[in-house]
Amino acid sequence: MIQYVRNPFFSPQTGPEFLSLEQTQPVRRFHFALDAYRETPLVPLPALAKHIGVGGIYVKDESQRFGLNAFKGLGGVYAIARVLCQKLGLDIHTITFADLQKPDLQAKIADYTFVTATDGNHGKGVAWAAGLLGCRSYVYMPKGSSEIRAENIRRAGKARVEITPWGYDDTVRYAKKMSEDHSWLLIQDTSWPGYEEVPAWIIQGYTTMAFEAAEKLKQEGLPFPTHVFLQAGVGAMAASAAGFLANYYGEACPKIALVEPDQVACFYESMEAGDGQPHPATGSQQTIMAGLNCAEPCTIAWPILRDLAVGCLACTDDVAADGMRRLAHPLGDDLKLVSGESGASTLGTLAAVMTGPDCLPIREALGLDETSVVLLFSTEGDTDPDAYRAIVET
Numbered sequence: 001m002i003q004y005v006r007n008p009f010f011s012p013q014t015g016p017e018f019l020s021l022e023q024t025q026p027v028r029r030f031h032f033a034l035d036a037y038r039e040t041p042l043v044p045l046p047a048l049a050k051h052i053g054v055g056g057i058y059v060k061d062e063s064q065r066f067g068l069n070a071f072k073g074l075g076g077v078y079a080i081a082r083v084l085c086q087k088l089g090l091d092i093h094t095i096t097f098a099d100l101q102k103p104d105l106q107a108k109i110a111d112y113t114f115v116t117a118t119d120g121n122h123g124k125g126v127a128w129a130a131g132l133l134g135c136r137s138y139v140y141m142p143k144g145s146s147e148i149r150a151e152n153i154r155r156a157g158k159a160r161v162e163i164t165p166w167g168y169d170d171t172v173r174y175a176k177k178m179s180e181d182h183s184w185l186l187i188q189d190t191s192w193p194g195y196e197e198v199p200a201w202i203i204q205g206y207t208t209m210a211f212e213a214a215e216k217l218k219q220e221g222l223p224f225p226t227h228v229f230l231q232a233g234v235g236a237m238a239a240s241a242a243g244f245l246a247n248y249y250g251e252a253c254p255k256i257a258l259v260e261p262d263q264v265a266c267f268y269e270s271m272e273a274g275d276g277q278p279h280p281a282t283g284s285q286q287t288i289m290a291g292l293n294c295a296e297p298c299t300i301a302w303p304i305l306r307d308l309a310v311g312c313l314a315c316t317d318d319v320a321a322d323g324m325r326r327l328a329h330p331l332g333d334d335l336k337l338v339s340g341e342s343g344a345s346t347l348g349t350l351a352a353v354m355t356g357p358d359c360l361p362i363r364e365a366l367g368l369d370e371t372s373v374v375l376l377f378s379t380e381g382d383t384d385p386d387a388y389r390a391i392v393e394t
Contacts, residue, residue: 002352003262003314004362005272009306014250015243016304018200024207024244026093027078031208033096034077036066040209042216047332049374052354056223056373059327059347060213063338063381068124068156070291070343070380071209071237072189076116076125078205079187079198080133084109100133110134115184117141117175119168119233119290120149120383122189124156131157138184140175142168145290146384167285169296190234190298199236199300206240213375214248225254225375227368229346232258232267232312233294235301237379242308254375255310257366259349261287262314266297267305271312278302288317288387291342291380310366315349317341321391323348327378328392340388343380350374 017023031037041064045057062071077097084100085092088108100109113136116126123139130137137159141150143166150161164171172188176195179186191199217224228245230238238258246253258267263283270279278297287293323344327337339347353359354368363369382388 001316001319002349002356002359002362003268004311004365005268006311006365007271007306007309008274009276010310011307012253013246013307015246015308018204019207019240019243020247024204024211027204028208028211030078030081030092030096031074033098035098038064039212040064042213043335043337045330045334047334048326048330051331052351053370054350054354054368054372054374055370057350058213058217058222058225058373058375059337060209060375060377061337062209062343062377062379066128068121068128069383070121070124071206071377072121073125073128074208075189075202075205075236076122076187077129079201080114080126080129082201083185083187083198084112087112097132106134113137113182113184114187115139115175115179116187117168117172118153119145119293120153121291121380123159123161124153126187127153127157127159129157130159136160138178140164140171140178142166142171142293146387148384148386149290152383168294189236190294190296191300193299196300199298203236203240203300206237207244209377210241210244210248214245223373224249224252226372227255227257227366228375229257229259229350230377231292231342231345231379232260232305233292233342234296234298235267235305236298239298239301239304241377243304246308255366256308258305258309258312259346260312260314261289261292261345262316263287264293264295265312265314266295268312268314270297270302276306288341289320289345291340292345313349313353313362315345315352319348319352320345321348322351324388325392326351337378338381338388339378340380340383341391343378346376347378350376
């Protein structure tokens with residue numbers, strides 16, 4: 001159910017400068033000015049924490065972000081704004097999204113077309129932001145993607161959405177080719193040599209989520225986390241949170257552990273290789289965790305997580321499903337949380353590690369015990385409602 005690999009390159013340090021409090025301030029200023037902006041809840045689960053044997057669990061509920069049922073809009077809308085500022089000679093430190101919607105800029109912006117590849121949530125964020133600006137957008141999804149997820153993207157921003165016959169990474173390559181063939185603007189949440197500026201802006205965009213969580217804990221006088229479990233698909237979200245929290249907490253930074261599907265575990269396999277280089281996953285790439293079904297690490301994310309994560313956990317699909325059920329059917333006075341397969345993977349993994357009879361070595365390696373306070377990010381809600389109900393109602 002759970003496999004763990006220690007990161008041989010872990011070296012406690014601050015995060016990269018581009019994820020510092022100072023350099024991410026323009027991100028927060030931009031997000032806070034959005035009409036749709038609301039801080040998402042940080043939900044304590046004391047009954048569950050006691051039940052599985054930790055001191056506290058706090059879950060950041062990103063199902064309520066921008067009405068998109070997932071966190072990805074944070075990165076997409078900020079990156080689109082940065083790209084447009086670059087194209088139009090505007091200053092991201094002073095511009096707001098409302099400014100970009102004004103008639104004098106709309107005439108120029110409407111000529112741009114955005115394109116991306118997605119397993120669902122990132123594409124919805126890009127389509128939503130492009131739609132608000134009156135721009136066209138094309139979104140390509142990998143084979144096996146749910147038609148429900150595709151239709152949700154279309155509704156978010158009137159995007160042209162196509163499910164391709166390829167896996168995620170080849171679908172990214174196809175979106176890149178389409179951007180080159182048609183002079184469209186590629187807004188991709190993974191990077192490769194020669195394409196790193198836009199993904200860096202997306203990674204910066206995600207820091208608002210981690211900032212809100214850390215500030216909430218501080219403002220309410222709650223215990224700082226000792227551990228953070230982060231989902232790693234291509235690694236962009238995990239790198240954003242890890243790098244920002246390392247800068248925010250400094251020497252008091254919690255232990256950061258990554259969570260991946262066992263059949264698409266590129267960070268697990270990269271750490272296991274032990275040569276300091278990113279490696280593609282070699283598994284079947286069959287998983288219910290659609291948002292984490294990414295076989296190649298983001299080139300920006302890899303060095304951040306190589307340095308800051310203590311290790312990586314690979315979980316089976318039933319672990320993610322268990323996390324969904326635990327959040328949907330809370331214990332005691334804990335609040336119910338609607339969390340999808342990728343969103344609940346970290347909670348399922350934490351519960352499995354704490355209660356699994358064979359997981360004592362993992363608990364000891366991570367230093368997890370009854371005093372531990374664990375921060376989790378439920379990165380999505382029921383983005384595929386039929387699949388969600390089929391899992392949580394069994």
